[in-house]
Amino acid sequence: MLIARGQNIQILSDGAAANEGQFPELWQDQQNIVLHIDVVEDDGVTPVTDLFNTTDTFFLAIAQDFDHATTVLTDTDDSGFNNLADRADLDVENGKLSVRLDGFRAELVAFFLTLADRREQTVDAQIKVRNMGEPNQKKVLSFRIVLKNVLERGGVGPAPPTDNFFTKGETISLIAVLEPIQTGTIDFKVAATHTLFTVPTDKAYIVDKISDRTDVISGGGVAHSYKVKTDAPLDISSVFLSASVAVDQISREDIQHDFIILPAGTIIQVEITNGSTFTTHDGRFILSGRLVDA
Numbered sequence: 001m002l003i004a005r006g007q008n009i010q011i012l013s014d015g016a017a018a019n020e021g022q023f024p025e026l027w028q029d030q031q032n033i034v035l036h037i038d039v040v041e042d043d044g045v046t047p048v049t050d051l052f053n054t055t056d057t058f059f060l061a062i063a064q065d066f067d068h069a070t071t072v073l074t075d076t077d078d079s080g081f082n083n084l085a086d087r088a089d090l091d092v093e094n095g096k097l098s099v100r101l102d103g104f105r106a107e108l109v110a111f112f113l114t115l116a117d118r119r120e121q122t123v124d125a126q127i128k129v130r131n132m133g134e135p136n137q138k139k140v141l142s143f144r145i146v147l148k149n150v151l152e153r154g155g156v157g158p159a160p161p162t163d164n165f166f167t168k169g170e171t172i173s174l175i176a177v178l179e180p181i182q183t184g185t186i187d188f189k190v191a192a193t194h195t196l197f198t199v200p201t202d203k204a205y206i207v208d209k210i211s212d213r214t215d216v217i218s219g220g221g222v223a224h225s226y227k228v229k230t231d232a233p234l235d236i237s238s239v240f241l242s243a244s245v246a247v248d249q250i251s252r253e254d255i256q257h258d259f260i261i262l263p264a265g266t267i268i269q270v271e272i273t274n275g276s277t278f279t280t281h282d283g284r285f286i287l288s289g290r291l292v293d294a
Helices: 106-113 168-178
Strands: 025-027 031-040 057-063 074-076 096-102 120-130 137-148 193-198 203-218 225-230 252-262 267-274 280-293
Touching (some): 057 096, 193 280, 203 267
Antiparallel strands (some): 057 074, 057 120, 120 137, 193 267, 203 252, 203 280
16 A cells, blocks of 8 residues: 555555555655555455565666666665654564655656656556565566656745845755765675764764664675774774674664764764675665754
8 A cells, every 4th residue: 555645555465556546646856755555465454474574675666668778767775665764653574665755856857848748647666675685576566656747846935034044055964964874885894994974064963873784695604893983083882793684684773872972073984893704795884963063
């Protein structure tokens, strides 16, 4: 069941949408629109219990046709799926999923310019589900979605106040550093130091939590160990071994500090002290915290 702006769509265990007459909507320029997905058995009520695992990876694609040479209009990788903040009753193993959609794409702008009627268009969406570390999908969920155009992509608002306000650029910068900060994909097998964040001028940064997330893993072995440090002599954690890979793959938040405030200019780093011994082990480090005035 995809929930978007009051619309519900059931997806059956065979991957097909049950009520094809109702489609979720995505407006051009919208971002982080969350769809709640309930995958049920053929009776349309019973949740599935044998299709998904918490370690599965998900990928969404929305396209105008099934020609593989055609550009995908928008997509969402695994990081946009099944975030606890997006759904209170999230339960992957019982088919209760969530996904974020992104309508702020140049491909959507170009797509609407090709249409005779540019108001809206119903297109296909598919979610591929894979076992972690495996290239082939184990399940495909399909449904239709209505893409809606906007009359004006810009617009003029009221004049800004003369003082005590943040500009658009300043606001975006502040929001960006309040959201979790992630590194790019890292090979956990290699002992190396990686930079997470540099505290801006005239600010201090309160560290809430630092964690690692595994995206791809194969073979057997021992997980990496790492420590979090700054470019100054201060170490803000000691070396520790990551939790068992089989226990909590997506969110291992073993570093939990009570109150750490780092001054402006501090570079927060993660050092892999002992590389993973798995055959393949890729992932990323995630930093959560908040900026305050120095």
